[in-house]
Amino acid sequence: MHLIHMLGLHLALTLAVGMIVAMTIQMVLSLATAPVLGSIESMVPSMIAAMIIPMIVCLFDLVGITMRGSGVGALGIVGGAASFIMLKLYAHKCRKCFCCEFPQKEE
Amino acid sequence: MSTVWDRRAKFYDLFEGSDLRRGPAKATLFREMMGRVLFLAVGTGVDIKHFPPARQIVAIDISEEMLRRAQPRRESYRGVLNFVQADALSLCFRDASFDTVITSCTMCSVPEPVRALRELRRVLRPDGLLLMFEHVRSRNPLLGLVLDLMTVLTRRTGTEMNRDTVGNAVEAGFRITQVESVFLDIILSMRAANRSLTAAAM
Numbered sequence: 001m002h003l004i005h006m007l008g009l010h011l012a013l014t015l016a017v018g019m020i021v022a023m024t025i026q027m028v029l030s031l032a033t034a035p036v037l038g039s040i041e042s043m044v045p046s047m048i049a050a051m052i053i054p055m056i057v058c059l060f061d062l063v064g065i066t067m068r069g070s071g072v073g074a075l076g077i078v079g080g081a082a083s084f085i086m087l088k089l090y091a092h093k094c095r096k097c098f099c100c101e102f103p104q105k106e107e
Numbered sequence: 108m109s110t111v112w113d114r115r116a117k118f119y120d121l122f123e124g125s126d127l128r129r130g131p132a133k134a135t136l137f138r139e140m141m142g143r144v145l146f147l148a149v150g151t152g153v154d155i156k157h158f159p160p161a162r163q164i165v166a167i168d169i170s171e172e173m174l175r176r177a178q179p180r181r182e183s184y185r186g187v188l189n190f191v192q193a194d195a196l197s198l199c200f201r202d203a204s205f206d207t208v209i210t211s212c213t214m215c216s217v218p219e220p221v222r223a224l225r226e227l228r229r230v231l232r233p234d235g236l237l238l239m240f241e242h243v244r245s246r247n248p249l250l251g252l253v254l255d256l257m258t259v260l261t262r263r264t265g266t267e268m269n270r271d272t273v274g275n276a277v278e279a280g281f282r283i284t285q286v287e288s289v290f291l292d293i294i295l296s297m298r299a300a301n302r303s304l305t306a307a308a309m
């Protein structure tokens with residue numbers, strides 16, 4: 001996203017192109033971990049990170065904060081950790097929801 | 108359709124063979140198979156190691172290449188396991204001929220999932236059990252959007268990431284009795300009963 005931003009395109013175009021590029025890269029990277037973690041289990045969290053973090057870079061730019069490479073890298077690490085925590089919490093919520101909806105096994 | 112899966116057979120074990128999260132959940136689900144069992148889309152047989160021993164199983168797949176690659180795993184199974192090359196949309200089995208029907212990551216790939224589920228209902232005995240290990244569209248809007256975007260790419264290889272398999276099973280006439288989360292609300296372990304039986308029992 002940062003590299004796309006450096007091209008000086010319109011913000012909306014930067015956001016769209018940047019997100020597509022980031023998601024494609026993340027998808028390829030997650031395929032590398034798929035044999036261990038599973039294809040969906042590795043791809044979905046990667047895609048979440050690749051959608052949200054580029055948006056934040058653009059949002060910062062909108063409010064006048066232009067990030068440098070190291071800042072974007074740090075944001076990536078923080079965003080990745082935040083995505084991980086968010087998914088952990090959501091996983092817990094899902095387990096609880098399904099337990100409530102389907103309380104017991106039918107014999 | 109079978110050509111797509113013949114091609115995918117080469118890479119199937121690499122991307123779908125992970126047992127870290129799915130293995131224990133599959134083993135728990137498959138433990139419930141009883142009587143005469145129909146296993147849908149056995150692929151290269153990555154699930155066979157999770158089958159409980161001493162069962163009588165007919166496993167089908169649309170791809171001849173998948174079944175060829177699954178042969179060594181079939182031979183290692185301690186029970187009766189027969190392979191049949193068949194399409195889930197038109198099964199070559201009599202009505203009510205199975206006690207348990209199992210799908211494992213199948214309903215994302217069948218072109219007409221409701222029709223396929225109706226076909227499963229046809230071959231399942233009225234008091235039979237449907238067990239499904241499937242990935243579906245998340246109910247979370249953000250995760251749902253991600254799966255929609257991924258489907259744009261994966262559809263070309265025969266897989267849709269954003270299907271409502273729970274809803275499709277209900278539409279086909281099954282009654283969902285249990286859903287467990289394996290990964291978020293995306294990979295689910297489900298049990299379903301034939302709705303006509305439930306209605307008859309009331």
